[in-house]
Amino acid sequence: MSVGIVMLVHTAFGRAEQSARHWAAAGCPVVIHVDKAVPRVRYDAFVAALADVPDLKFSKRYRCEWGTWGIVAASQAASELMLNSFADVQHVYLASGSCLPLRPVEELIEYLADRPNVDFIESATTSEVPWTVGGLDMERFTLRFPFSWRRNRYLFDRYVALQRRLKVKRKVPNDLEPHMGSQWWCLSRRTLSSILKDPDRMVYERYFKRVWIPDESYFQTLSRQYAVKIESRSLTLSKFDFQGKPHIFYDDHLQLLRRSDCFVARKIWPHADRLYEAFLTDAAGAMKKTEPNPGKIDRIFSKAVERRIRGRAGLYMQSRFPNEDWENGVTAAPYSMFQGFTELFEDFETWLARATGARVHGHLFAPDRVEFAEGQSAINGALSDSPTLRDYNPEAFLTNLIWNTRGERQCFQFGPDDNQRINWRVAKDPNAQISVITGAWAIPLFKSNFNFADIRSIAAQLQKNESDHMDVLRSTYAKARIRIWTMAEFIEAPMEPLQGILDEIGRTKLRRLSEAPRMVDLSGFGQFLQNLKNQGMHPYMMGDFPVEHGFETPQEKPRKPYLVR
Amino acid sequence: MTNASPLARYKLRLRRKRMLWRGFRSRRALTEVANRTAAIKPGEILLFACLRNEALRLPYFLEYYRALGVSQFLIVENDSDDGTREMLADATDVSLWTTPASYKASRFGMDWLTWLLRRYGHGHWTVTADADELLVYPDHDTRDLRELTAWMDQRGQVMMGAFMLDMYPKGPPDDQEYHAGQDPCEVLQWFDAYGYWVQRQPKMGNLWLQGGPRARCFFADEPDRAPTLNKIPLVKWHRSYAYVNSTHNALPAWLNATFDEGGVEKVNGVLLHTKFLPGTADRARMEHGRREHFYNADLYDGYYTALAENPDLWCTNSTLYTGWKQLEALRLMSRGGW
Numbered sequence A: 001m002s003v004g005i006v007m008l009v010h011t012a013f014g015r016a017e018q019s020a021r022h023w024a025a026a027g028c029p030v031v032i033h034v035d036k037a038v039p040r041v042r043y044d045a046f047v048a049a050l051a052d053v054p055d056l057k058f059s060k061r062y063r064c065e066w067g068t069w070g071i072v073a074a075s076q077a078a079s080e081l082m083l084n085s086f087a088d089v090q091h092v093y094l095a096s097g098s099c100l101p102l103r104p105v106e107e108l109i110e111y112l113a114d115r116p117n118v119d120f121i122e123s124a125t126t127s128e129v130p131w132t133v134g135g136l137d138m139e140r141f142t143l144r145f146p147f148s149w150r151r152n153r154y155l156f157d158r159y160v161a162l163q164r165r166l167k168v169k170r171k172v173p174n175d176l177e178p179h180m181g182s183q184w185w186c187l188s189r190r191t192l193s194s195i196l197k198d199p200d201r202m203v204y205e206r207y208f209k210r211v212w213i214p215d216e217s218y219f220q221t222l223s224r225q226y227a228v229k230i231e232s233r234s235l236t237l238s239k240f241d242f243q244g245k246p247h248i249f250y251d252d253h254l255q256l257l258r259r260s261d262c263f264v265a266r267k268i269w270p271h272a273d274r275l276y277e278a279f280l281t282d283a284a285g286a287m288k289k290t291e292p293n294p295g296k297i298d299r300i301f302s303k304a305v306e307r308r309i310r311g312r313a314g315l316y317m318q319s320r321f322p323n324e325d326w327e328n329g330v331t332a333a334p335y336s337m338f339q340g341f342t343e344l345f346e347d348f349e350t351w352l353a354r355a356t357g358a359r360v361h362g363h364l365f366a367p368d369r370v371e372f373a374e375g376q377s378a379i380n381g382a383l384s385d386s387p388t389l390r391d392y393n394p395e396a397f398l399t400n401l402i403w404n405t406r407g408e409r410q411c412f413q414f415g416p417d418d419n420q421r422i423n424w425r426v427a428k429d430p431n432a433q434i435s436v437i438t439g440a441w442a443i444p445l446f447k448s449n450f451n452f453a454d455i456r457s458i459a460a461q462l463q464k465n466e467s468d469h470m471d472v473l474r475s476t477y478a479k480a481r482i483r484i485w486t487m488a489e490f491i492e493a494p495m496e497p498l499q500g501i502l503d504e505i506g507r508t509k510l511r512r513l514s515e516a517p518r519m520v521d522l523s524g525f526g527q528f529l530q531n532l533k534n535q536g537m538h539p540y541m542m543g544d545f546p547v548e549h550g551f552e553t554p555q556e557k558p559r560k561p562y563l564v565r
Numbered sequence B: 001m002t003n004a005s006p007l008a009r010y011k012l013r014l015r016r017k018r019m020l021w022r023g024f025r026s027r028r029a030l031t032e033v034a035n036r037t038a039a040i041k042p043g044e045i046l047l048f049a050c051l052r053n054e055a056l057r058l059p060y061f062l063e064y065y066r067a068l069g070v071s072q073f074l075i076v077e078n079d080s081d082d083g084t085r086e087m088l089a090d091a092t093d094v095s096l097w098t099t100p101a102s103y104k105a106s107r108f109g110m111d112w113l114t115w116l117l118r119r120y121g122h123g124h125w126t127v128t129a130d131a132d133e134l135l136v137y138p139d140h141d142t143r144d145l146r147e148l149t150a151w152m153d154q155r156g157q158v159m160m161g162a163f164m165l166d167m168y169p170k171g172p173p174d175d176q177e178y179h180a181g182q183d184p185c186e187v188l189q190w191f192d193a194y195g196y197w198v199q200r201q202p203k204m205g206n207l208w209l210q211g212g213p214r215a216r217c218f219f220a221d222e223p224d225r226a227p228t229l230n231k232i233p234l235v236k237w238h239r240s241y242a243y244v245n246s247t248h249n250a251l252p253a254w255l256n257a258t259f260d261e262g263g264v265e266k267v268n269g270v271l272l273h274t275k276f277l278p279g280t281a282d283r284a285r286m287e288h289g290r291r292e293h294f295y296n297a298d299l300y301d302g303y304y305t306a307l308a309e310n311p312d313l314w315c316t317n318s319t320l321y322t323g324w325k326q327l328e329a330l331r332l333m334s335r336g337g338w
Helices: A013-025 A040-049 A070-085 A105-113 A153-165 A189-196 A201-208 A218-226 A251-260 A273-280 A295-310 A348-356 A387-392 A394-404 A420-427 A442-447 A452-474 A487-492 A495-505 A525-534 B006-029 B058-067 B084-090 B110-121 B145-154 B212-218 B280-290 B297-308 B324-329
Strands: A002-009 A030-034 A056-058 A089-096 A118-120 A186-188 A229-231 A236-238 A264-266 A335-339 A359-363 A410-414 A432-438 A481-486 B031-034 B045-051 B070-078 B094-099 B125-128 B133-136 B159-166 B196-201 B206-211 B230-236 B242-245 B249-251 B269-273
Touching: A002 A013, A002 A070, A002 A105, A013 A030, A013 A040, A013 A273, A030 A070, A056 A070, A070 A089, A070 A189, A070 A218, A089 A105, A089 A189, A089 A264, A186 A189, A189 A218, A201 A218, A251 A273, A251 A295, A348 A359, A348 A410, A348 A495, A387 A394, A394 A420, A394 B196, A420 A432, A420 A452, A432 A452, A432 A487, A432 A495, A442 A452, A442 A525, A452 A481, A452 A525, A481 A487, A481 A495, B006 B110, B006 B242, B006 B249, B031 B084, B045 B110, B045 B145, B058 B070, B058 B084, B058 B133, B070 B084, B070 B110, B084 B094, B094 B110, B110 B125, B110 B242, B125 B145, B133 B230, B145 B230, B159 B212, B206 B212, B206 B230, B212 B297, B230 B249, B230 B269, B280 B297
Parallel strands: A002 A030, A002 A089, A030 A056, A118 A229, A236 A264, A335 A410, A335 A432, A359 A410, A432 A481, B045 B070, B045 B125, B070 B094, B159 B269
Antiparallel strands: A089 A186, A118 A186, B031 B094, B125 B230, B133 B269, B159 B230, B196 B206, B242 B249
């Protein structure tokens, strides 16, 4: 009883020779198929190099191009030679020149000897496999593929399109149910010889020769006809990336491969000296008798694949510069933008920092300075407070800030006097929480000492900016969490909106809002607005404000914080 | 990338042809010192560099790239007087050309390199780097460039972008000690982890990355002049390619697509920039005097003056360099599917 190794080789002959000797030394007969594309000289040298190995044969050579029948023909020829020449072979293991046995061969022999009638071949119906590349799943079996995908991609695609248009639908002979799976299998003599000696073999061959990637379906489908017991998995550990390319193992995968407990792995980088040395110098280690466990490796690879497919949110860099709306997150983490609050409340920033534990900045986009929290001149790594640097690329400034400080909630003040270039970026960012009290920009003007003519023109400009910004926030493209109040609306019942904002920031200390920020003294504000109107400017962003002294709520006890509930 | 108008594309084509023509003409400026290119075998990885007075950095530079799997260095030496030429002529894996011609007039050495790349680089994976640039990429300590390029070959990717990261010491550069052959990162242990910004340049489709300590210290008032930090140092060369502006961008324009637009990440490296070794101030004074480093050198007077004052680039927000994993975590590079 033994295991016969069928080895498909097309490159890295040194390594192929090394592993062939390794198999042979453990008493496994080996049949090698060398790709016909390999030059005669190279082939002869390879044959000569292995001439001294007993029980090693070379089979008839076929041209093996990826996705074509050649690989199946090669496997068939080599398997026939194996079964005919070595009578005591009970299982045939299909391997390649870049496969590396990870556990002592005796363990594999023993493992298979314990399971004489089991065929190890990954085999699933087309509807159940997620890994078809190029959108061809069932169509692999119902269309014809005479053109090479590698060399004649154009003709390949055109011919597929044409057949779709003509509604070509080939019939699978004898109503077989097509199955697919990894091309690296290990079949019992019984199943393999049944496939090779099938009276209908020519019919199947004619059919599968025009199937796309038949090496993933020919044996997989036919073994379902004869097998006593199929274990639908491959004994060979082989990983594919999201493009369907085989993953290559390098020296630094040594520990990973050790832990996988698999019998064989592919593809191994030919220059991975440490791997070959570690696994081919016969490990005298005790028999482990453990089941192969490729799952450990899966987890590590799925992480890399996910990063390749989705990318890190909020990342703009050399490796990743998503087009607008392709970002998978404009920024890396949630943040809040407040407009009008710091104007309306005297101590809003310190109050907010106390209530939420977030980092609360001033006007980050102020014209003369970047108002970082606590007056810092730079934040987390050289994001400087120079307004020139910021205004050079304000979107990048914002995404950088959020990226640099991930893990800590960022809040900042904004207003119509600030750099308005980020408005769209923020409005379209689902991570943004935007709260606006419109018209509050008038309060600093109201408190200021400027000439009234200046105030009038500044007010007109600020109102226009704010109005444009509100159009952005109200547009259907906005994806942020947006709340807008007019000033009049807000000061009527400030606690409820504030509580709502804090709840949404979420990481509040779980108690109720007990302390409110102090509102500025607004007595005379109505008259101020009326004066603007009298000058011909029409302030409307603040909502309907009572003229004259009709509105004086907060000024009664201005210094005392009030309690709610 | 390809949605430019036919006219714009045609202009770029003409520009590329002009670059190639300039390269072809500049071949006469080069004097052969040691030509060992006959020893280049197919599939080997080559490094191209143009340098001047780099005797301090070269020993480590050569050793570093040899270990990364570079088989031969093709180097243009421009007007050195510190023994650089002798050092290079003696190395058995260096082919050396020398020229006294103007660095600026040859597009900062790119004309000479365009010629060498075209003549010797065709069909090879090529690294084009300055003597103060050390390439790192994910797993570079266990997988050399042969592995990386084989992987990219398999995926049909012909270039890899890299982000130029300014490394600096704690304290003024001239107060440090460095001896030739030492790993520069032992002296230049710090870098800016944050504070970079990126934008697209629609004309050639490349990214424009800026920021870092030099932008912070020298260009805070005119950020558009801050040094460009994106490079494309690793390309499977074809004789029809040409670098345009140092190795920041190349033509045909699709070579600049080192990044992914769909939101995923592509494999990318970092060039550790070892400019701020001791001697920075002298070098700045000399380069300033030679006026060979910028087309409009007057605009950079302030930069050179500041450099000549032996400035300390370190600040409390600087980050200590610990290796490629850190750079990947900080997103300064990506492994993509690699």
